[in-house]
Structures are given as C-alpha cells and as structure tokens.
Amino acid sequence: xxxxxxxxxxxxxxxxxxxxxxxxxxxxxxxxxxxxxxxxxxxxxxxxxxxxxxxxxxxxxxxxxxxxxxxxxxxxxxxxxxxxxxxxxxxxxxxxxxxxxxxxxxxxxxxxxxxxxxxxxxxxxxxxxxxxxxxxxxxxxxxxxxxxxxxxxxxxxxxxxxxxxxxxxxxxxxxxxxxxxxxxxxxxxxxxxxxxxxxxxxxxxxxxxxxxxxxxxxxxxxxxxxxxxxxxxxxxxxxxxxxxxxxxxxxxxxxxxx
Amino acid sequence: xxxxxxxxxxxxxxxxxxxxxxxxxxxxxxxxxxxxxxxxxxxxxxxxxxxxxxxxxxxxxxxxxxxxxxxxxxxxxxxxxxxxxxxxxxxxxxxxxxxxxxxxxxxxxxxxxxxxxxxxxxxxxxxxxxxxxxxxxxxxxxxxxxxxxxxxxxxxxxxxxxxxxxxxxxxxxxxxxxxxxxxxxxxxxxxxxxxxxxxxxxxxxxxxxxxxxxxxxxxxxxxxxxxxxxxxxxxxxxxxxxxxxxxxxxxxxxxxxxxxxxxxxxxxxxxxxxxxxxxxxxxxxxxxxxxxxxxxxxxxxxxxxxxxxxxxxxxxxxxxxxxxxxxxxxxxxxxxxxxxxxxxxxxxxxxxxxxxxxxxxxxxxxxxxxxxxxxxxxxxxxxxxxxxxxxxxxxxxxxxxxxxxxxxxxxxxxxxxxxxxxxxxxxxxxxxxxxxxxxxxxxxxxxxxxxxxxxxxxxxxxxxxxxxxxxxxxxxxxxxxxxxxxxxxxxxxxxxxxxxxxxxxxxxxxxxxxxxxxxxxxxxxxxxxxxxxxxxxxxxxxxxxxxxxx
Numbered sequence: 001x002x003x004x005x006x007x008x009x010x011x012x013x014x015x016x017x018x019x020x021x022x023x024x025x026x027x028x029x030x031x032x033x034x035x036x037x038x039x040x041x042x043x044x045x046x047x048x049x050x051x052x053x054x055x056x057x058x059x060x061x062x063x064x065x066x067x068x069x070x071x072x073x074x075x076x077x078x079x080x081x082x083x084x085x086x087x088x089x090x091x092x093x094x095x096x097x098x099x100x101x102x103x104x105x106x107x108x109x110x111x112x113x114x115x116x117x118x119x120x121x122x123x124x125x126x127x128x129x130x131x132x133x134x135x136x137x138x139x140x141x142x143x144x145x146x147x148x149x150x151x152x153x154x155x156x157x158x159x160x161x162x163x164x165x166x167x168x169x170x171x172x173x174x175x176x177x178x179x180x181x182x183x184x185x186x187x188x189x190x191x192x193x194x195x196x197x198x199x200x201x202x203x204x205x206x207x208x209x210x211x212x213x214x215x216x217x218x219x220x221x222x223x224x225x226x227x228x229x230x231x232x233x234x235x236x237x238x239x240x241x242x243x244x245x246x247x248x249x250x251x252x253x254x255x256x257x258x
Numbered sequence: 259x260x261x262x263x264x265x266x267x268x269x270x271x272x273x274x275x276x277x278x279x280x281x282x283x284x285x286x287x288x289x290x291x292x293x294x295x296x297x298x299x300x301x302x303x304x305x306x307x308x309x310x311x312x313x314x315x316x317x318x319x320x321x322x323x324x325x326x327x328x329x330x331x332x333x334x335x336x337x338x339x340x341x342x343x344x345x346x347x348x349x350x351x352x353x354x355x356x357x358x359x360x361x362x363x364x365x366x367x368x369x370x371x372x373x374x375x376x377x378x379x380x381x382x383x384x385x386x387x388x389x390x391x392x393x394x395x396x397x398x399x400x401x402x403x404x405x406x407x408x409x410x411x412x413x414x415x416x417x418x419x420x421x422x423x424x425x426x427x428x429x430x431x432x433x434x435x436x437x438x439x440x441x442x443x444x445x446x447x448x449x450x451x452x453x454x455x456x457x458x459x460x461x462x463x464x465x466x467x468x469x470x471x472x473x474x475x476x477x478x479x480x481x482x483x484x485x486x487x488x489x490x491x492x493x494x495x496x497x498x499x500x501x502x503x504x505x506x507x508x509x510x511x512x513x514x515x516x517x518x519x520x521x522x523x524x525x526x527x528x529x530x531x532x533x534x535x536x537x538x539x540x541x542x543x544x545x546x547x548x549x550x551x552x553x554x555x556x557x558x559x560x561x562x563x564x565x566x567x568x569x570x571x572x573x574x575x576x577x578x579x580x581x582x583x584x585x586x587x588x589x590x591x592x593x594x595x596x597x598x599x600x601x602x603x604x605x606x607x608x609x610x611x612x613x614x615x616x617x618x619x620x621x622x623x624x625x626x627x628x629x630x631x632x633x634x635x636x637x638x639x640x641x642x643x644x645x646x647x648x649x650x651x652x653x654x655x656x657x658x659x660x661x662x663x664x665x666x667x668x669x670x671x672x673x674x675x676x677x678x679x680x681x682x683x684x685x686x687x688x689x690x691x692x693x694x695x696x697x698x699x700x701x702x703x704x705x706x707x708x709x710x711x712x713x714x715x716x717x718x719x720x721x722x723x724x725x726x727x728x729x730x731x732x733x734x735x736x737x738x739x740x741x742x743x744x745x746x747x748x749x750x751x752x753x754x755x756x757x758x759x760x761x762x763x764x765x766x767x768x769x770x771x772x773x774x775x776x777x778x779x780x781x782x783x784x785x786x787x788x789x790x791x792x793x794x795x796x797x798x799x800x801x802x803x804x805x806x807x808x
Contacts (some may be wrong), residue, residue, distance in 0.1 A: 003324050013560060020563050024477050027469040030485055034570055035384040038534075040492045041574035041597070042497075042526050045590050051518045055587055056518060074510065078436035080374020090625035092656055097741055105585035108517035113441055116521050118580065120660040121359065123745045145362070150750050152362040154372035172504040205633050 057106040062246045064110050064181055065238075066213045067169050067191040068198040072238025074172070075231055077115070079156065086117030087126040087242065100127040101249035110181045110245075122153060127243030134222050137236045159232040160223060166192040187212055199223075199233040259332050260315035262325070267412050271312045274417065278305035285449070288507040289602045293435040294449070297428055297509070304424050325412075327403045328793050331691050333415040337395025338684055338691070340423060341388050342774040345677075348383025349767040355380055356763050360756040370434040378433045378445045384672065385443060385535065389424045390647025392680045393539040394419055394461070398486045400546045401465060404481060405472030406794050414464045421457035426451055437509045441524050443531045444498050447681050448511040451499040458495070462488050475795050479562045483542035486570050490534040498527035518585055525577040533573035536671065540635075540679050541569075541608055547683045549615055552622060557614035561607050572597050579650035582659060591652065598650030602643060609640035627703040631682030634711060638674025639751060642667060657729040662752070666721025673714040673766055681706065681773055695787040698779035702772050709769035716762030724755035 006013070023029045049055050075080070089095050090100040103126050108114045117124075132140070136147065141159060144151040169191040170226060177183045187194070194212065197205025198219050206219045218240055223232035243249075260268065279302050286298025355376050357364050359790050362647040365371040398415055402408060409415055429446040432438065438445040446454075464487060469477060515523050549556050556562060578586060578594030613636050616623060623633050649658050658664060685703055689696055697703055731748040735741060 012562075017560050018564060021476075024482070025475055027466055027477060027485075028484060031466070031489060033567075034482075034486045034489050035493075037567060037571040038486070038493065038574050040571070042493075045575065045578060045593060046519070046522055046526060049522055049587070049590070052587070066361070077438060077440040079369070080370060080377060080433075080438065080440075082440050083374045088584050090659075092583055092733070094735075094741060098732070098745070102583075103585050105518040108521075108585075110516060112516045112520070113439065113513035113524065114517050114520040115440065116581075116584065118442060118660070119664065121749075124660075130265070147433065148746060149285055150746050152359050152749065153363065154362065154374070156369075156372070158369050163299045164491060166504060168510070171508070172510065172512070175502045175504040179512050179514050180516065 004182065023151065025055065031182075041057060055105060056109055057104055057245050057248060059106045059248050062106055062109060063214060063216075064183065065241065065245075066198055066209060066217060067173060067187075067195045069235050069238045069241050070176070071164060071166075071169060071195060071231075072234035072236070073115075075235050076238060081125075082117050084119060084121035085123065085125045086120050086155070087114075087124065088116035089124055089126050095124070099124045100243065104249050106248065107243070107245060112176060112179050112181065125239070125242055129240045129242040129244045134236050135224060137239055138223055138232060141235065156232075156235075159174070159235055159250075160225070160230055162231045164195065164229045164234055165229050166195050166229075169195060182213075195234075196229050198237060199229045200226075232235045259335075260318060262313070262321055262330070263412050264320050265316070268312055268316050270413055271416070272309060272316070274413070274701060275305045275309040275312060279309060282306075289509070292508040293432065293437045294507065294509040295548045296435060296446075297432065297437075297449070300427060300431060301424065304427065308420065326408055329399075330412065330415065332400070333419050334398045334687075335691050337398065337419050337704065338687065338777070339393050340419075341391035341395060341680070342770070342777060343683070344383055344387025344391055344426065345770045346767070346774055348380055348388050349763065349770050351376055351383055353760055353763045353767050356760040358757065360753060361762055361794075372702055375434055375436060377432045378438060381443060382429045382433070382445065383428065384677075385531070387423075389536060389540075389676055389680070390422060390426065390772070391419070391534075392684070393484075393487065393543075394422060396543050396546075396683055396687065397465070397539070400478075400480050400542065401468045401484065401692070402794075403792075404474065404478035404546065406474055407468060407471040408794055409464065410467040410471060411464065413462050417459045418457055418464060421453070421460070424456045425457065428453070432509065439499070439500060439501065439511065439513065441513070442528055444495070444524075444527060447509045448499070448501055448503050449509075451495065451501075455492070455496060458488065458492050462492065469563065473787065473794065478546075479556065479566065479644055480542040480546040481716065482566050483538045483545065486566075487534050487539035488544065490530065490570070490574075494527045494530050494534065498523055498622040514762065516655045518587075521581055521584070522578060522586060522590065525580040526574070527577070529577040529580060530574055532668075532671070533569065533576075536676050537573075538569060540676050543683045544608075544612055544632065544636065544679055547634070547679075547686045548612055548629075551626070551629045551632065551682075551686050551715045552616055552619040554615050554619050556609050557617070561611040565604040565607035565611065568601070568607065572601040572604060576601060576650065579655060579657075582652045582655040593654055595650050595655075599647050605643035605647075606640055609636050609643070612636035612639075618788070626698075627700065627707045628682055628685040630707055631678050631685065631710075634707075635675050635679035635682060638670060638678065638714070642671040645670065653807035657733075658725060661725040661728040663725025663729065665713045666718050666725055669721065673710070673717065677766070677770075678710060678714075681710065681769075684773065684777065688780055689784075689787075690792060691787050692781050692785050693788050694780055694784040696780075696784065698776050698784050701774045706769040706772045706776070707710075709772070713762045713765030713767075713769065716765065717759055718762075720755040720758035720762065724752045724759075727751055727755075794804050 089099045089103045096102055140147050141156040142151040143155045170188050173183045173188045173191050193205050194209045197209045199222055200206055200221045210217050222236040223230050282301030282305055285301060286295050289295035289298055329642050355373055357681050358373050428450040437447050441449060500514040503511040514521055575597035578590045579598045582591050616633060623629050649655055685697055728748050731743045734743055
C-alpha cells in the first residue's frame with residue numbers, strides 16, 4: 001500500500017536522489033543548501049512582524065518604565081524570576097478569569113527583552129500590579145512561606161538589605177533608548193535622582209519624577225523603609241506597575257475566545 | 259598531548275594564550291566592581307593555565323613521525339572527558355533545582371543559590387557543557403574517519419574545544435552572579451556571545467578544511483548533520499543575541515528586540531536550539547556510531563536525504579508553537595503549528611531509518627548495552643518528536659503550555675534521546691580513541707543503561723502526570739461557573755510528582771557518574787590494543803569507512 005501511495009512521486013524521489021548523489025560531493029553546495037533551506041522559515045515568520053502595522057496596537061499614552069521600575073525589572077531578570085512566572089495571559093477563558101484581560105502586544109512594547117515566560121511554577125504576573133499592597137509584596141519576598149505556607153518560591157530577604165545601585169542607570173537608559181525606548185536626554189541625565197525620588201515621597205526629587213513620568217506615577221516608600229533606597233524598593237515598584245502601563249486591555253473589554 | 263605539536267605550533271599556542279590572558283586582564287581592570295570584572299579574572303586564569311601548560315613543554319622533543327599518517331585524536335579525548343565532567347556537574351544542578359521545587363529551603367544562604375539563578379546553570383551545563391563538548395569531540399572523530407583524512411591544523415581543534423569550554427564557564431559562573439539576558443538557553447551576556455561567535459567561525463573553517471582534504475568522493479550523512487548544526491546554530495546565535503550593552507565595562511545589555519518581535523525571535527532561536535543543537539548534531543552521532551556498532555549499513559540512503567532536508571527546512575518554522583493564544587499574530591501561530599505537525603514525517607524517517615538499520619542485528623542489541631543505548635535513543639527520538647508535534651497543536655498546547663508537561667517532553671528528548679545516544683557513542687568511542695581492548699567494566703555499562711532508562715521513565719511519567727493535572731486544575735469550573743481551584747491548590751497537588759521527578763533525575767545522575775568512572779578506569783587499567791585500520795587511507799583501501807551498502 002505504501003508503495004502505491006508513493007508511486008506518483010517515485011520519479012521525483014529518483015531525480016532528487018540522483019542530484020543529491022552529485023551534490024553531496026561538494027561541501028560548499030551543501031553549505032549553501034543548508035543556509036537557504038534553514039533561512040526561509042525564519043524570514044517568513046519574523047520579518048513581517050516588524051513591517052505589518054497592526055502587529056502591535058497603536059497606543060499613544062503607553063507609559064515607559066521609570067528608572068526605579070526599570071531597575072526592578074533588571075533585578076527580576078537577574079534573579080531569574082521569569083523561569084517560574086509568566087507575564088502573558090493567553091486568550092483562554094480560565095486565564096482571563098484568573099488573571100485578568102488577556103495580554104496585548106503593546107503591553108510589552110518597551111520590554112527589552114520580553115518576559116512572557118514559558119512555565120508557571122508560580123502564577124502569571126502580567127497584571128499583578130496593585131493586586132497586593134506594597135507591604136504584602138515585601139513580606140512575601142522576604143519569606144513567601146510566611147504568607148503562603150504551601151509556596152515553593154525562594155526567599156529574597158537580601159533585597160531588603162541591599163542598597164540599590166544607581167550609578168549605572170543613566171547608561172542603562174541610554175542603551176534602552178538606542179534600542180527604541182523613548183527616554184529623553186533629561187530622563188537619562190536625572191536617572192539617579194529619579195530612582196531615589198520615586199522611593200522618597202514628598203521630596204523635591206519625588207515631584208521631579210512625577211513631572212517627567214506623569215502624575216500617575218506611584219511614589220511611595222515601597223519597602224517601608226525610610227532610611228535608604230533598597231533593591232526591594234525597585235522590585236516592588238516594578239511588580240506594582242505590571243499591567244498598568246496602559247489601560248487599553250481593560251477599556252477595550254476583550255472577551256475570551258471560548 | 260604536547261608531543262604532537264611542533265615547536266612553531268607551541269609558540270603559536272602560547273601567543274594565543276598570552277593574548278587571551280591580556281584580554282582577561284583588560285576585562286578585569288575595566289569591569290572592576292561589576293560581574294564583568296570577575297569574568298575578567300576567570301578569563302585570565304583560564305588562559306594563564308593554558309599558557310603555563312604550553313610553556314612548560316616548549317622545549318620537549320618534537321614529533322618525528324609523519325603526522326598525516328594518523329588521525330588527530332588528542333582534542334577528541336579531552337573533549338570526551340570534559341563532556342562527562344559537565345554531564346555530572348549539569349545533572350547534579352538539575353537534581354538540586356528539582357529538589358528545591360519539592361523542598362524550597364534546600365539551599366544555602368545568599369542570592370546565588372536561588373532556583374532562578376541555578377536553573378540556567380543546569381540547562382546550559384547539560385545542553386552546552388555536556389552536549390556541546392560531546393558534539394565537538396565526536397565531530398572531530400567522525401569528520402576525520404569518514405573523510406579518511408587528518409584534521410588540517412593542530413591548533414584550531416584545541417582553540418575550538420577549549421574556547422567553547424571558556425564560553426560555558428563564563429555562562430555558568432555568570433548565572434550564579436546574576437549575569438543573564440533572560441533569553442532561555444541564550445542567557446549568556448554580550449561578551450561571552452561575541453567570544454562564541456569567534457570560536458564558531460574557527461569551528462566552521464576547521465570542518466570545511468577537513469572535508470576539503472577528504473579521500474572519499476562523497477561527504478557522509480553524519481557530516482551533513484554536523485555541518486547544519488554548525489551553520490544554523492551560528493545564524494540563530496547571532497540574530498537572537500543582538501543587543502546593546504549598557505556600558506562597555508559592565509555585563510548588562512538590552513536586547514535589540516522587544517515584546518512580540520522579541521518573543522518570536524527568542525522562540526525561533528529556542529526551538530531551533532532543540533533542532534540544530536540537540537537534534538541534528540546528535541543525528542550525526544547516530545548515523546555514524548549506530549551502523550558502525552551494529553556492523554550493518556544504514557537502511558536507506560534515500561530516507562537519509564529526505565529526513566535531512568525535511569528537518570533542516572521544516573524545523574525553522576515551528577518556534578511559534580511556543581506562543582499559542584498569546585499576543586503573537588494568529589497567522590504566525592498557525593504556521594508554526596502546521597509545520598510542527600509536518601515535521602513528524604522527517605523525524606520519524608530518521609528514527610525509522612535508525613531502527614531498520616538494526617534489522618539483522620537485534621541479537622547484538624540484546625547482548626551489547628552500548629548498542630542498546632543507541633537503539634533506545636532512536637526509540638525516544640521517535641516518541642518525543644511525536645509528542646512534540648502533538649503538543650504543538652493549538653488546543654493541546656492550550657492545556658500543556660506553562661505546565662510541567664512541557665518539562666517532561668523536553669526531558670524525554672534530552673535524557674531519552676540526546677543523553678542516551680551520547681553515552682552510547684562514548685562507550686563505542688572510548689576503546690577506539692585510547693586504543694584499548696574494551697571498556698573496563700561491561701557490567702557498569704549495563705547498570706548505567708538500566709539506571710538511565712528507569713530514571714528517564716520515572717522523570718517523564720511524573721511530569722506527564724503533574725503537567726496534565728496542573729493544566730486541568732487551572733481550567734476546572736464549579737457548577738456555579740467559577741474557577742474551582744486556586745493556584746496554590748494546583749501547586750500542592752504537584753508535590754509528590756516533584757519528589758518523584760527529583761528521584762528519577764538522581765538515578766540518571768548516578769548513571770552518568772558510573773560512566774565517568776568507567777571511562778577513567780578504561781584509560782587507566784585496560785590493556786592496549788590497536789584497532790585495525792584506524793588511520794587515514796585512500797578510498798581504494800580494502801576497509802570501508804563504514805559498513806558497505808548492500
């Protein structure tokens with residue numbers, strides 16, 4: 001039976017085998033063949049994502065990360081949080097009901113790199129912002145099992161003790177601008193002050209952050225400590241902005257697929 | 259080792275090592291206060307040790323015989339040992355992180371031992387450290403034998419092997435310090451990535467130069483696979499790692515891509531790391547060692563052609579099946595799903611070709627654990643490619659994605675296919691390389707086989723169970739239409755499976771330790787015996803490089 005099915009293609013196979021028999025004598029022909037065969041798929045799938053306009057929704061008021069939030073994001077990456085937490089709510093009913101409106105492309109538009117994740121050992125974090133208080137987040141990071149006895153998450157108590165390094169932030173924002181995030185010269189110059197300002201309410205620096213990044217910017221003692229700005233401040237500031245960079249997902253009220 | 263190098267070659271090696279040490283010193287000075295500075299010291303130490311090894315033997319006697327009359331096996335030997343050391347390290351990290359998920363306090367104080375930092379040490383350790391070294395070492399062996407020619411240079415094989423290991427060391431040590439790009443299986447930062455490109459270009463040139471010296475008119479199938487591994491990994495690595503460093507004196511960089519484009523690029527890379535690192539290279543191993551060990555020719559030349567080009571062409575499309583139901587445009591998801599299903603044809607053609615080759619040699623499979631490793635690898639290759647195509651179908655993926663099912667699938671491929679074919683090849687290769695009669699202990703090979711097999715089965719079954727339970731619990735509704743289980747409920751349900759998984763991994767790790775011990779004992783204690791005709795000959799010689807086609 002197998003042979004009957006393949007019979008119409010027999011000549012083709014025969015031709016292919018004979019040409020291949022000659023081709024495989026030439027290493028450069030193999031090289032060229034492999035490069036061509038392996039390039040087509042990637043080109044067809046990736047290149048249009050940059051050129052088709054509706055791949056990413058157009059949202060003029062999409063907010064960028066403040067330096068403090070970006071620092072928190074860098075720590076989130078450093079600690080490998082993405083290995084257990086996704087930031088991508090799929091368009092499935094149970095996900096939308098569990099985590100909130102499904103994620104839109106624009107929401108990770110300024111995420112270099114994206115942190116969509118591939119595994120949920122812990123829950124999705126795409127909309128975790130403002131779901132818990134700062135205090136809850138701090139306590140949970142210090143020892144997750146104090147709040148959720150069944151949790152298997154590592155403890156991150158050292159974040160509360162580690163002073164946040166601010167000196168390399170201007171360089172980081174400049175690099176992000178080079179890859180397409182619209183930070184202004186002023187934002188880059190004042191990055192260090194803005195980092196401290198966002199974690200010190202009712203100071204001049206705090207007002208300056210609001211001027212630069214908008215009045216809705218959360219300015220709080222994120223880690224509850226008034227004496228210094230720690231890595232915990234940055235991480236909590238980042239967690240609290242997740243899902244809040246634009247309200248397009250909430251306002252467009254998307255329905256789940258099923 | 260050094261006795262195979264001429265005085266001029268030793269000087270060249272010293273120059274390269276000295277230059278590398280200077281780069282390390284520069285990195286250490288410039289990156290002071292940043293993890294990059296620590297990496298500078300590591301680079302300095304690495305090249306410093308090499309410099310002194312070469313310098314201490316600079317004036318020892320030079321080789322007298324004509325080196326073109328023999329194959330160059332020294333780098334292969336070192337590569338095999340390095341692969342096994344990385345296997346033990348990488349698998350130990352795997353067992354450790356798996357245990358952390360069952361017992362979260364099983365770690366040391368300090369940031370470095372958290373799950374998120376150790377997991378990439380495991381993945382990079384086994385994929386690049388174990389798999390990569392095994393691929394480089396076996397490719398040196400196979401390209402010489404199937405070309406009937408010695409490698410062209412004496413320095414470049416060492417440069418590739420040791421340079422690659424430096425990359426692995428930089429990657430692994432970076433992760434525990436928190437240096438990561440967060441791109442899965444491409445976590446290493448920008449300077450390590452640039453270094454790998456240099457190493458890889460030399461590897462490609464070395465491979466092409468060896469092929470061009472061949473005394474066989476045809477390039478054997480195994481070499482097609484190794485060639486595709488070298489070429490496509492280069493393309494994937496360069497594109498996916500395009501990034502702008504935040505500073506030239508620090509480790510941190512930001513990906514050129516963002517959001518949806520970055521997700522697509524990452525999984526185009528991620529899945530083709532599976533394809534061109536973990537599949538085609540190891541198929542090259544399979545296509546050489548399996549017929550050689552079975553004493554049977556490859557079942558079908560045409561199936562080899564079909565499966566090779568099928569794999570090279572189809573695989574590159576399938577990455578988007580990692581992004582079903584996400585913000586990635588629907589048409590890309592559909593393309594990924596379609597090609598994933600079609601990919602089953604060339605995958606099964608390869609697996610079938612391997613198993614059919616064993617027809618007439620099943621008695622050997624029963625008696626010879628080394629051949630059984632290879633047979634079982636082909637079986638797991640067939641099983642996990644079927645599972646992969648199945649999981650790429652959108653509604654199935656809706657259940658399986660984000661769960662442990664994916665982890666189980668990956669390990670069916672990584673343990674069942676990649677590791678088993680590698681161990682089989684190492685057992686076949688070790689006596690030939692070191693000119694020994696046989697392996698030190700065939701009983702240990704048997705033990706390793708059954709430990710590896712049972713470890714894999716326990717691992718995969720526990721992850722199937724946990725993954726499917728997890729996926730179902732997340733989408734279970736009560737009669738009133740509300741979600742029945744909280745996330746924590748699903749986590750609690752995972753606990754027994756996480757323990758079983760760690761146990762399966764422990765069995766597998768034990769097997770790898772036995773393998774390393776057996777190889778070392780073979781080198782130390784088994785009597786010498788030169789294999790017949792293991793030197794470059796013209797194609798008119800009586801002995802074929804591989805069993806002849808019937």
